[in-house]
Amino acid sequence: MSRREIEVLVDEHGTVSIEALGYEGSSCEAATEYLERALGQVKTRQRKPEYYRRQSQTNRARAR
Numbered sequence: 001m002s003r004r005e006i007e008v009l010v011d012e013h014g015t016v017s018i019e020a021l022g023y024e025g026s027s028c029e030a031a032t033e034y035l036e037r038a039l040g041q042v043k044t045r046q047r048k049p050e051y052y053r054r055q056s057q058t059n060r061a062r063a064r
Helices: 027-039 055-063
Strands: 004-011 014-020
Touching: 014 027, 014 055
Parallel strands: none
Antiparallel strands: 004 014
């Protein structure tokens, strides 16, 4: 299993971005939900290719 991290960046204009690293499927959204609620309205959401991988598929591939 890869290391899971949540990276929070604030730019010079005060814009906050959150990136979930090491997550697959919708677990990234579950992991960052508390930050999104605390920070306010989400303006945009960009899903990485890892989001579209199902966790069960990854586990099966590792078992082979």
